[in-house]
Amino acid sequence: MSKNLVLQTDFGLSDGAVSAMYGVAISVDPDIRIFNLTHDIPQYNIWEASYRLYQTVRYWPEETVFVSVVDPGVGTERLSVVVKTGENQYIVTPDNGTLTHINNSVGILEARVIDEKVNRLPNSGESYTFHGRDVYAFTGARLASNTISFEEVGPVVDVENIIELTKPKASKDGEVIRGNIDILDVRFGNLWTNINRELFKETGVEYGDSLEVTIENNTRHIYKSIMRFGRSFAESRIGEPLVFVNSVDKLGVALNQGSFANAYHIETGANWKISIRKVPNNL
Known part of the structure; x- marks a missing residue:
């Protein structure tokens, strides 16, 4: 892996949420390189999160790991996934439509559900409202740092079952x-x-x-x-x-x-x- 970790959220930078994600990633591997895509996605706007990934991903090197957390369904039964794109990059995100533009542009080669029994911040099991820190940043950092392989993220899920938003065509x-x-x-x-x-x-x-x-x-x-x-x-x-x-x-x-x-x-x-x-x- 490249040790590049790119973060996107709707958290903003006015409190400690993004900093906590940085801390988790650096605790996994102090040599990891962390970058911000944006933390100014409008709150709960999954469509914009999907578009900003599309706008950005193709300009990063292969094996870069992206973490995108715009997650109005946090704590529900929605899946947490990691996908491998058609350009050999990885995106860690809730399966809620965030992958719509990526799937329609560069494509998704494979998808895996995050096994939280293994890929979850230790001692965070009672927290259900900050998966960005406890699951996504932790899993993304482990993947980017070669602590785990893509296969060790969790079980395969059919790419055709990944949730997509309605995407009008011109x-x-x-x-x-x-x-x-x-x-x-x-x-x-x-x-x-x-x-x-x-x-x-x-x-x-x-x-x-x-x-x-x-x-x-x-x-x-x-x-x-x-x-x-x-x-x-x-x-x-x-x-x-x-x-x-x-x-x-x-x-x-x-x-x-x-x-x-x-x-x-x-x-x-x-x-x-x-x-x-x-x-x-x-x-």
């Missing part, structure tokens, strides 16, 4: 591309859609073309305007909207040096729909 309807707003580029307020670049290019759109962008929440009309398809933000004026290709090769919508999400009160999820069509540049 579509092409004539000259119109329809999709959803998957997530926000939080700090800058850009909208990240589920429309991939290849599907978008099927409409014959080129950089500099004008696009009509419509956003709806369920059946409620939220936004409609014409903007340019830009290669970079510098191709638009400050405060001007644009469509661009983001860092995961999907279409994004932004305000140059502004927050599109805040300006138009846009949120994310299956009910937030976006449609894009090319219009003549002189409109």
Whole structure:
């Protein structure tokens, strides 16, 4: 193993929860290298936890171990699992939908249920509300440090039985591309859609073309305007909207040096729909 351990939670950093996970991992092996993916996942937001793994995992070396804890079902019968991805990395997480984007992108080769009789922090058996520390950080550190092998995590579970969230697909309807707003580029307020670049290019759109962008929440009309398809933000004026290709090769919508999400009160999820069509540049 690489001894790289990457942590993601919805715990925030205002108390000792993440620090406790660090302490458990270092107690397993003081040479382990611990990194933060993020601890700012919105509380209980399994969808965002799944997306942030998808956004990040493929850029880490093989055998990196990720621990993702967004776990509204902690203490219930939901399973705790470790999966091996199609790019030879490992993810330790509750089986609650957190693996949705990974399974649909890089794929899952094998999954194992964590055997808590072996892979649980000693003397923590009466705790049912902090599996991030007692089960996930402990198991992830043992795996990353070669204290245990993947086979020693626990029994195999069928990958087809791993829980997935509903994941809408983008579509092409004539000259119109329809999709959803998957997530926000939080700090800058850009909208990240589920429309991939290849599907978008099927409409014959080129950089500099004008696009009509419509956003709806369920059946409620939220936004409609014409903007340019830009290669970079510098191709638009400050405060001007644009469509661009983001860092995961999907279409994004932004305000140059502004927050599109805040300006138009846009949120994310299956009910937030976006449609894009090319219009003549002189409109």
